Amino acid sequence: MSITIKNEKDIAQMRIACRLASEVLDYIKPFVAAGITTGELDRLCHQYMLDEQKTIPAPLNYQPDGYPPYPKATCISVNDVVCHGIPGDKVLKNGDALNIDITVIKDGYFGDTSRMFIVGEGSILAKRLVQTTYECMWLGIDQVRPGAQLGDIGYAIQRHAQAQGYSIVREYCGHGIGQVFHEEPQVLHYGRPGTGLKLTAGMIFTIEPMINAGRREIRTMPDLWTVKTRDRSLSAQWEHTVLVTETGHEILTVSAGSPARPTISVAV
Numbered sequence: 001m002s003i004t005i006k007n008e009k010d011i012a013q014m015r016i017a018c019r020l021a022s023e024v025l026d027y028i029k030p031f032v033a034a035g036i037t038t039g040e041l042d043r044l045c046h047q048y049m050l051d052e053q054k055t056i057p058a059p060l061n062y063q064p065d066g067y068p069p070y071p072k073a074t075c076i077s078v079n080d081v082v083c084h085g086i087p088g089d090k091v092l093k094n095g096d097a098l099n100i101d102i103t104v105i106k107d108g109y110f111g112d113t114s115r116m117f118i119v120g121e122g123s124i125l126a127k128r129l130v131q132t133t134y135e136c137m138w139l140g141i142d143q144v145r146p147g148a149q150l151g152d153i154g155y156a157i158q159r160h161a162q163a164q165g166y167s168i169v170r171e172y173c174g175h176g177i178g179q180v181f182h183e184e185p186q187v188l189h190y191g192r193p194g195t196g197l198k199l200t201a202g203m204i205f206t207i208e209p210m211i212n213a214g215r216r217e218i219r220t221m222p223d224l225w226t227v228k229t230r231d232r233s234l235s236a237q238w239e240h241t242v243l244v245t246e247t248g249h250e251i252l253t254v255s256a257g258s259p260a261r262p263t264i265s266v267a268v
């Protein structure tokens with residue numbers, strides 16, 4: 001296993017797969033409201049992928065070593081769920097903060113993106129954590145250009161999260177992606193500048209920081225998928241798939257409904 005450098009055809013296919021993944025989030029957004037179950041949101045996404053997009057949900061039956069097959073089309077992680085929340089009969093209520101993570105396969109190429117949603121009026125903490133995590137993802141993306149190093153991405157994310165008093169989950173990271181769901185390199189969301197792999201044009205990977213309001217430790221539930229914060233504090237995550245270009249980067253997981261880039265107010 002090694003890092004794949006994508007050619008023009010790969011890049012064209014990845015633009016399509018990634019846009020489609022983002023369009024699933026555009027589609028589901030109006031349904032995210034108090035009273036709906038996460039299982040119903042998953043069912044709607046799955047149906048949209050199959051019927052409208054002719055895409056395949058990558059999570060369904062995905063089975064990395066040591067895991068049972070993932071049972072649903074999407075991951076929906078509510079409040080203290082860090083990632084890999086399995087959609088089911090959980091009913092959303094006012095104030096819930098949730099991540100919907102979509103990975104679609106189109107013509108053999110994987111597009112992977114996630115966004116946060118807050119149901120109704122969120123708490124000040126939830127809004128601040130969701131916003132800071134969004135900023136962290138963007139600060140990481142801003143580092144991406146040929147010659148930069150993976151540690152530069154991790155450091156930019158870590159610095160901002162910690163300046164706000166939040167912690168970074170270390171057990172999960174961004175990843176190379178293309179015709180394989182998870183490939184090299186691992187993109188850590190913490191690190192030291194000037195360390196790690198040097199980026200070159202044609203690399204494609206995700207940046208997907210998971211940030212906790214409390215401590216960074218996690219606990220995996222008996223279903224062997226659902227990951228929660230050990231201290232039950234709130235957790236947030238955003239994810240884009242990004243291409244390293246000759247001059248910088250191109251975010252691939254964009255669509256009409258993609259939230260705008262933030263204006264970042266860095267704490268001093």
Ligand code: MF3
Nearest residue numbers: 059062070075084101103112
């Ligand atoms: N989409 C997730 C990621 O960003 C992976 C989900 S794996 C699953 O890498 F099996 F839980 F769906």
Ligand code: CO
Nearest residue numbers: 112206208239
């Ligand atoms: Co990912």
Ligand code: CO
Nearest residue numbers: 101112113239
């Ligand atoms: Co994802």
